[in-house]
Amino acid sequence: MRPRLVIVFLLLVLTPLALLAWLGVKSAKDERRQVSERFRQVFDGQLADIETLIGKSVGELERQLYATSDIRIPTAENIRKIIRRERLARQIFIVGADGGFLHPLISEKSTRQEREFFERTRSIWDSGVRFGERGEAGKDRSAGKVAQYSQTRRPTDPVQQFNLQQAEVQTLNAAPISRQELAPLSDPASGWHSWFWGDGLNLLYWRQPFPGGPVVGIEVERMVLLSDIVAALPTETGIGSGRMVLADARGKPIYQWGDYEQGDGELPLAERRLGAPLEMWRLRYFSKNNPGSGPLRAGTLTGLFGGLTAAGAALLGLAMYFYRENSREMRAAEQKVSFVNQVSHELRTPLTNIRLYAELAGEKIEQDADPGLRKCLGIVSAESNRLGRLIGNVLTFAKRDRDTALRLAAGDVDEVIKSTVEHFRPALENAGMEVRIALSCAGDCKLDADALEQILANLFSNAEKYASSGELLFVSSCRRGQNTEIRVEDRGPGVAKAFRKHVFEAFARLGDELTEAVSGTGIGLSIARDLARQHGGDLRIEDSKEGKGCCFVLSLAAPEVES
């Protein structure tokens, strides 16, 4: 098979295959995107449910903290007792109306835990955050921070300190706290404050029992909060094989469940930020049935591959069928040539004799001049010449692959043209064509006159066959450097641009009305071009200058011979 054919076949098969593959993958991806979107909605719903669960847990903690913040007798001793009892309270503090600490106070009596509390919370007080509304006393202090270190305002006299505390205690007690009175979650006089200390997020709950009064704050035991949330969360996911992760501000898992192991750096299918006060944390969902990313699923790929294979096989079959059809025609044509070739050899000798004796007979009857007889002989002579050309063509075509060498000799291009034209003139005129010549290549040059004659004969024969309607054949020659250019123009129907390449191919007779009525072997132009190329030139078709018909341009490398 010729390489060009291979490429054509490959393209024929591969192009539609590639197109199909692309469409297949694209539609699979689209479908997957839709599925992924639906999954995402499901996951988002799941995450929202989990968030609700966490919200409930936090709400419960908040209720507990609310209850804990209800301190009837806020003495240091009592507060310590509460801390000993309440697992959520790491430390309890009370900030007075003026922003100063009422508890804990740094003194000889303060516990290690109370001192550490100030260490942990220093950043809060330094930032000047204030909890609740500021009281009358606080308003007087226009400048500075609200919550100040107790050291700065602690009276040096312990007795005075005690009294102060007692006085503030009165204020605190003046506001009755009733558990039923306010729903903790909607209590505007309470809130959360979060800050970073140590290795994570810390939370502080505060409540102002009455506007402008002291604020009771509870530093939440962070591990209890975490532990309670973990305890409230499920141990298995409800939706297939996946992994839910509660991650902290740094993205580290705090708690996770579900039987899928997510890889390092794997992106979650869905993510949700928690609401206050845990807004630094997020929920993530991972799954191996990741419908939105990663490679296509094996099932999809198998289907696609199967479809493509089937389509490929069908296309290949089709291509093979066409190839076989095509090559059968080629073989048939070649057989024809080979048959004609053999016959031609046999025909040549008798034909030569016929031509010889026809010419002899012609000369002999010159004197008798019976016009009817002479015309008959002329036809015999012309037709035997024609037959001779056909046989010559067939033999040349058959020899083509053996690359026969040209027989170069000194000759005159114009003379060859003239003689060939003279040979054809009767037939052309008979077909109603006028022959004009304009030659300007006189002089000897190196050429194979037989080859040139064969080329021209083929061109003229074509013109006679296909372009007789144009009623004109114009033959011209000129020299371009070492090359000789011969133009053979007609005014016939011409050759459409798309077919110009093909007219030079063997057996490529253009399948239209032009060639239908005319017989031919389909090798003439092929031989003509081969000969021209052997002669160091080329044969091509150009548009006729008159805008009608076609123009064969024959160029030959025919260097002049110095006489």
Add this chain to the structure above:
Amino acid sequence: MKLTKKIQLPALLAAGFIIASPASARQVKLEVAMAEPLILAGKKNTTFIKIGLTGFDFTKDGEDRAPVNVAIVLDKSGSMDGEKIIKAREAAKMAIRRLDENDIVSVILYDSTVRVIVPATKVSDKEAICAQIDRIAAKGSTALFAGVSKGAAEIRKFINKERVNRVLLLSDGQANIGPKSPGALGELGGSLIKEGISVSTIGLGSGYNEDLMFKLADRSDGNHAFAENGVDLVRIFDAEFGEILSVVAQEVLVKIECADGVRPVRVIGREAEISGASATVLLNQLYSGQEKYIVMEVEVPAGRAKTTRQVASVELSYANMATNTTDTLASTVAVRFTDVKNEVAENTNKKVMASCMLQVGTMENDRALALRDAGKIDEARRVLLANGIRLQAEGERWGSNDLSFYGALNTSDAGKLDKKSWLLNRKQMRDTQYKNQKQRSY
């Protein structure tokens, strides 16, 4: 150091300066004693008070024991594979077979996630529970925090002051999901004790974080122990269950109020809250026939010879598991001043002093461990050697084999600070520290 021998109350009274409330058969015994009942006059003295709490015996057939509510939290991460998981299963099954239908048990597994394979349930069908345990296979990483949290959640389902509420945690690896610092787990332990839940931690092999396990147990007043291998684990599991089944008192709150002028310096070996002249120590439970004690260092101002000075009053309240009542006891302790130096030593309460010295020695051992952690191996070795010599001397002086033995252990520890044996010995050191500080019975 099992203190089976009970110190006779009259004898202690005779030794002087001890007033204890009369102990009944169903009453915890409170003994408050000065290490040095007689101190030198004319100067400020620093000395020790020991507050001993001894659980009463319950009837021997065990019918009387308090029902328990135990969550067994097992590490089934990949590192547990092989002999460890087999022995862990064996230990857990053995423990469950010791329970009866009044008890509640839950079994929780953790690796990278947590599973509750036996939710809190009455132990009526032991074999069904054991069958669940038999299915455990090891794989995954270590979500220790979540494991304990879920264990505590199972306990909470049936939490009851009349039950012994205990999470029993087994781990052989580093916690790597969720909070993982000793401090964080300590905080969790500190909050669980407020609910009356103790966490006992058993570290298996050489891979676990002993500081984390120590802190978690310490702050929740459970037990901590090191099991070198599977066989050790079975033994310790059994001993721990023995403890759980012998609890006689819970929510044990000890308040020590120092008398005027006496300053509390520190409480050695236990978590305490000191505010001004008062100190509060919370123990989650007392076990039958076992003494737990608190050692407090105090500074006593100078006094005149032949006078007596009140040092502290101690109040004890606890939930009595035999009678289901909250009982309180009170006691005071005083010192007498003398001019004669010899008399101080002669009158020293040897047993009390030995206990105090054991706490001091344990603290030194901990200091050496911290030095080794900081890479100061030579300094750590010096501290351990000095500690060993001193403890052995004190042991001889106060006639305490325990002290002498711990002295020898310190000397031996000094030789195990190099890289090869350190990993395992550090766990052993933590184990012994815990045993000393909390008077673990096994």
